Amino acid sequence: MPMNESTELALKLxxxxxxxxxxxxxxxxxDLTFPTEHGCAMNGGVQRLLIHNAEHDRMHAGAVSTARYTAKQMQESQLSHLTRDLIFQRAELVGQLLHMDDALLDAKAPNDEWSIREHVEHVLYWEHNSMSQVASEMKSQAGSAAAS
Incomplete structure (x- = not known):
């Protein structure tokens, strides 16, 4: 099934x-104090540019939400909410890994059996495993239905 343009834009983002x-x-x-002449930095450095970029996304997400609301096309589907939640949770995990010393990858939290690396590998493996299985099962069922 071809991907719609909205999904393509989301993936591009x-x-x-x-x-x-x-x-x-x-x-x-x-490096955050490094001066940049980019207009979005508003006469500031890299830090101000990054703050702007985050606020810029927030502003435009609000505009998209308002446009959807006005068009009475709010995200009502359960799949939309589950996908958005997955993105939020993954962003949290990714954020925890950024600018972390690699030596910490093998560290374990108190009373935890797994290292940081093992937690990440677990998430990667099981997401791939589960989504591959679902895709295979759906393809198999579609093939069975077509044969009937």
Whole structure:
């Protein structure tokens, strides 16, 4: 089934965020004061630009939400809410890993059996495993229904 343009735009936003995170991973807190002439920094440095970019996203997310509301096309589907929750939770996990010393990857929280690395690998493995299984089962059922 072809992807609709809205989903393509959402994926484009996620890819751009990945590119931005890759770029930011090469910076340190000391780089936040680096001056930039970009207009969105509003005569400030990298820190002000990043603050602007986050607020910019928040502002436009609000505008999209308002447009959906006005058009009476709010996100009512359960799948939309579950997908959005997955994105929020994944963002939290990703955020915990950013600018972390790699030596911590093998650290364990008190009373935890798993290291940080093991937690992340667990999430990656089981999400891939579960979604692959669902896709396979749905494909199999569709094939069975078509054969009937």
């Amino acid at each position: 996620l890819r751009q965020l990945t590119d931005t995170i890759e770029q930011l991973s090469g910076l340190s807190d000391d």
